[in-house]
Amino acid sequence: MTVPRSTLRLQLHRGFTFDDALAHVDYFAALGVSHLYLSPITASVPGSMHGYDTIDYARVNPELGGEPALLRLADAVHARQMGLIADIVPNHMGIAGGHNAWWLDILEWGRHATYARYFDIDWHSPDPALRGKVLAPCLGAPYGDELAAGRITLTFDAAQGRFFVSYGEHRFPICPVDYPLILRGAAHAHHPELTALAEHFQGLTAQPEQRAQAQAAREALRAFASTHGAQPFDAALAAYAPNLAASRERLHRLLERQFFRLAWWRTAADEVNWRRFFDIGTLAAMRTERAEVFDAVHTLVLRLFAQGVIDGVRIDHVDGLVDPREYCQRLREKLVERESERPPQLDGSRPYVVVEKIFARGESLPSDWGVDGTTGYDFMNDVGALLHDPRGEATLTATWAELSGSTESYAELVCQARRKILAENLSAELDRAARGIHRIAREQPTSRDFTYAAIRRALTELAAHFPVYRMYPLGGARTSADETYFRRALDGARRTLSRGDHAVLAYVAATLGGEGRAGESSVAASGLAHRERRTAATLFAQVTAPLAAKALEDTVFYRYGRLLSRNEVGADPGEFALDVDGFHAANLERAQRFPHALIATATHDHKRGEDVRARLAVLSEIAGEWTAMLRAWSTLNAPHRRAFDSTQGVDTPPVTQSAHDVPSSKGQTPATSPAGLAMACTPLPGPTPDWAPGPAAEAMLYQTLAGAWPYGLEPTDAEGVRAFAERVAAWQLKASREAKLQTSWHANDEAYEAASRAFLFDVLAPQRRDGFLRELTSFVARIARAGAINSLSQTLLRMTSPGVPDLYQGTELWDFSLVDPDNRRPVDFGERHRSLVDTPPSEQLRNWRDGRVKLGIVHRALTLRAVSPALFLEGSYIPLTVTGPRARHAIAFARQHGDAYAIVIATRLATSIMSDSSDVPLVDPAQWEDTSIALPPALAGRALFDCLSPAAPKADATGQLFLRDALSALPVALLVEEGVPRE
Incomplete structure (x- = not known):
């Protein structure tokens, strides 16, 4: 292929x-x-x-x-x-549970390990206790507490002939240099035969040239264990048992000799001396x-x-x-x-x-x-923004400010979140970058008085204002593209730093791939200094990239709720909408520069399913109505809000996770409901209200309920509503912890979480079927048809825009999933196969709620791509002008390759032109009036056929194609000439 x-x-x-x-x-x-x-x-x-x-x-x-x-x-x-x-x-690699042989090698032999240079480890930590060691931040409580509690133990693996320290699922190999110490202690007491085994390890060092001796000695140990069993080693282990003070002290001294340092998980943010994937302590970065x-x-x-x-x-x-x-x-x-x-x-x-x-x-x-x-995140952002009505931005911005009690812009929230993540999650990574620049500064008379603390302050503000994920220096110098974004960060840092730090900031800027400072000595021009500067720029880039992901996707996206359909991976929630010209411009650039890039509308990392976002985008068209609905629901559900006795949270280690698999709800028990907590919609002062879920979280919850409510779910279906509530509860827990306001993964407030869950299940309780549930489902019905039109439009645009369309598993039918793990639920491919029919998708429109119309559009578009691959993989992209009274409600373009054309037409912003008398997601053809598309001159007067319906609209002699003809059967059309296969 x-x-x-x-x-x-x-x-x-x-x-x-x-x-x-x-x-x-x-x-x-x-x-x-x-x-x-x-x-x-x-x-x-x-x-x-x-x-x-x-x-x-x-x-x-x-x-x-x-x-x-x-x-x-x-x-x-x-x-x-x-x-x-x-x-x-x-x-990066996974290092949890003692399964990674490369990582175990490092734990066992330290900087002398065969794979010591495979991982990004700082063997020269400023902390003397970590020099030549790696931090192992896996303990659920401080080291001394876990040691005293007996949860850290010495074990022997007879099958491998190796000693390990075990803690829960984790195993840490003891360096064979210390085996004689362990074996001789048991030999004197009970098993003198172990003395001979200890001799095999005698004189062993950590140097690589002695690996063969260590392996042979371990093999002797394994052979002995296979003959005599593990029982002879029990005495050795007993000498290091944690239940007695003397043996526990002996275990501690043994641990202190190893090339790893067991530590409380909370130490990782400040002290970890190896690069992680984001802030996840079970994923170690590779070199x-x-x-x-x-x-x-x-x-x-x-x-x-x-x-x-x-x-x-x-x-x-x-x-x-x-x-x-x-x-x-x-x-x-x-x-x-x-x-x-x-x-x-x-x-x-x-x-x-x-x-x-x-x-x-x-x-x-x-x-x-x-x-x-x-x-394809870039396309996902473009097509999503295209479906939003810019006229709703001001109203929804004001509504969010009122509900959240904050007038801060999205950009301001981002800066706050970045500083929080730097201080609490990525402090060690920031320290490493600051130390790198400080080492360079100390070499020059003109910069040696720039202190580490001042350099760290400057780096913090640069990173907090950095507008993109990272820069990509070339030959150690910032490129012109880098410079554009770096200057924006530099300007922001100047505004927030005191004037006394501006000289340090200028030095840091020059060091990070910028022009050299005047007066630098020849040392600065040396190869060593150049390498150090390149390293400093790399370390800074490896801070800003995870910082962007953690601060935006995993924090602000759960704090800023103006319209959640814009809070998506790859999107900027501060950018409310994109006009047709902007969408065309992005497609033209992709066609010119990367015509074979993937284009997606759903991924394994999305925050909300593509059809959730498409439905929520409708709120931008009815901003005033949505604002009134929020107020009404808030008043209706006020009695179900929960007071809670907030504590400092329960100090437990974060669940082993990655950015690809963040844990879901543990199923907290709902708190007892206090009677009659009738509170106004107006938010209480301060960041942490004394009721749950709080005004901002409640407003985002209503968006989630309206956006994700499945087709066909009736308020009377108690079991179905309960299952839906469980899915939303998992989202709610994750959202509140990611927001890091009232609770978090690192310090969860169980009282708040339980109260928030109780609120959710109360408002969705069966007894509310004639109250809030009826109001919710009525509103979903109000926006569902326009949401379905948005879904079908973004589906066809993805199938036909420049690039390679990517389907995420199962999204051929409606996708009302929420963030992972909800978006990774099992897919019934058999159902999808049975739903795949040869009839035109337009025939499925009357049953649109089952999703087969969407599947049909995907199928027909992919079939056309299969029979005319050059048209889409190599063909040009031609924006088409839409004119007439409904021009803002449609988008059209042509794909051309030689004499072959495909015309793509999609409806957008349909709410105001849809008839209330119809139950299908389609604009009445008469509503289009004389709105038309100017086709390429070569198609004037030529018959066109719709791949998606039986329609055969024809442009007039001037090349005008009327939308009342092209969009009579579906809200989208994919037109080709006769002779281009449509099946």
């Missing part, structure tokens, strides 16, 4: 394996996708539901069926002229910029490509790498080198490479990376 025509993303895990995917290959082929796009396939932490916690880059995940099952799937898709794309994770590490990380991927098993890769979290440009270029080069090894039937194919990347408006992917584009 070459460049995909379309992809379908599958989330693989032990509950949905390669063979499970294989069972549905016929459906995927019938749907029309050309490639299955698989979540990570390398071995991951056992039980992982996402695969982003790789533990072995060289092995296909056995929980997915291993390599044999992968090959079976590949054979099946190849037999149907399809291909595979694999998600790869070069930035993929090193050649040997790169090769080890990509061995399997390159082999599978050479064998023709996969056709390309999706690169996860490219912004975490030291130099994304250099990495992507190297990967492309390595893949190209293996092209000649691919099977003969794949001659001429080339590797397909896309990167996971999030942009600010106006930012673009550098053209020299050697990739085909991004995974």
Whole structure:
């Protein structure tokens, strides 16, 4: 296969394996996708539901069926002229539970380990207690407490002949240098035969050249254990038992000798001396910029490509790498080198490479990376913003300010959140970057008096104001694109720092890839200084990237609730809407620069399903009505608000998680309801109200309920409503913890969480079926048809815009999912296959609530792409002008390749022109009046046929096509000339 025509993303895990995917290959082929796009396939932490916690880059995940099952799937898709794309994770590995052999090697041997240079570890920590060690922040309470409680124990693994320290699921290997100490203590007391075993380890050091001796000694230990069992070692373990003061002290001294330091999980934010994925202490960053590490990380991927098993890769979290440009270029080069090894039937194919990347408006992917584009967040933002009515912005902004009690803009909230994350979550990463610059400053007479603290203050404000994820210096210097965004951050830092810090700020700016300072000595121009400056710029970039993700996606998106349909990965909630010209401009740029980029409207990381967002976008069209509805619901439900006795929260370690798999609700028991808490809608002063869920959280809850309410769910269906409430409760818990206001993952306020859950279940209780539930479902019915039109429009626009349309599993039908894990629930592909019919999608419009009309549009559009691939993969993009009284309610463009054309028309902002007498999501043709589209001159007077309906509208002699003709059967149309296959 070459460049995909379309992809379908599958989330693989032990509950949905390669063979499970294989069972549905016929459906995927019938749907029309050309490639299955698989979540990570390398071995991951056992039980992982996402695969982003790789533990072995060289092995296909056995929980997915291993390599044999992968090959079976590949054979099946190849037999149907399809291909595979694999998600790869070069930035980090999973280290939880003692499953990662590379990480265990480091814990055992420290900086002398074989893999010591594979991970991004600072072996020269300023903390003397961490020099030459790695912090292991896994303890649920302070170290001394856990040691005294007996939860840290010395164990022996007879099968491996190794001693470990165990804590819960975690295992930390004892360095073999200390084995004689352990064995001789037991030998004198009960088992003198262990003395001979101790001799095998005598004189051993941590130096690499003694690994063979250590391995042979361990083998002797293993052999002895296989003959005599583990019982002889019990005395050795008893000498380090934590239940007695003397043996506990002995265990402590043994731990102090190791190359790891066990620590309370709370220490990680301030003291961790290795780079994490975001702030997650179970994902350790790799040094993929090193050649040997790169090769080890990509061995399997390159082999599978050479064998023709996969056709390309999706690169996860490219912004975490030291130099994304250099990495992507190297990967492309390595893949190209293996092209000649691919099977003969794949001659001429080339590797397909896309990167996971999030942009600010106006930012673009550098053209020299050697990739085909991004995974589609940029398109998801563009098409979502296109469906919002800018006329509703002022009203909804004022409403949110009233409800939340805050007049701060989204940008101001972002700065606040960035400072909070830097202080509480990424302090150690910021310290590391500041130390790097401080070391450089100390070398120069002109800068040696710039203190570490001053440099850290300057870096904090630069990072707090940084408008994009990161910069991409070239040769150690900021590029012109970098400079645009860096200057904005610099201006913001100048405004917030005291004048006394401005000289330090200027020095920091020059050090981070800027122009050199006047008066620098020749030392600054040396190779060493240049490398240090490049390292400093890298460290800063590796702070701003996770900072952006944590502050925006995982904090402000749950604090700022003006309109939740704009709070999506890749979007800027501060940007309310995008006009038609802006959408065309983005498509034209993509067509010119990255015509083969993925374009998506749903992903495994989305905050809300694509159809939730499409329905919520309707609120921008009825902003005044929505404001009144919020006030009415707030008054109606005021008696159900809960008072709560807030505490400092329960101090428990965060659940093992990644940004790809954040924990859901633990199912708190609802608090007892106090009687008659009738409170006004006006928010109480201060950030933490004494009732739950609080005015801002309550307003966001109502948006969630209205946006996610499934079609067909009736208020009288108590069981169905309860199941829906459980899903929303999981979202509510995650949303409140991510907001980090009243509660958080690190310090959860159980009283607040229980009270918020109780409020939700009270307002959705069966006895409210004639009250709030009736009001809610009536309002959903009010916006559902316009929401469905938005859904069908964004579906067709994704299928036909420049790029490769990506389907997220199951979203062929309506997708009213919420944030993970809700958006990763099992998919009934059998139902979708049975719903796949040959009749035009327009025939399904009367039954639109079952979603088959959406599936039909996907199917017909993908079929057209299959029979006319060049039209969409290589064809030009031509914006078409819409004129007439309803011009703002439609968008149209043409795709052209040679003499072939496809005309795409979609309805937008439909609420005000829809008839209340109809039950289908369609604008009455008469409402379009004389609104028309100016077709390309070559199509004037020529007959066109709609791939989606029996309609055959014809442009007049001047090339005008009237929307009353083109959109008579569906709110969208995909027109082609006769002769272009429509089936």
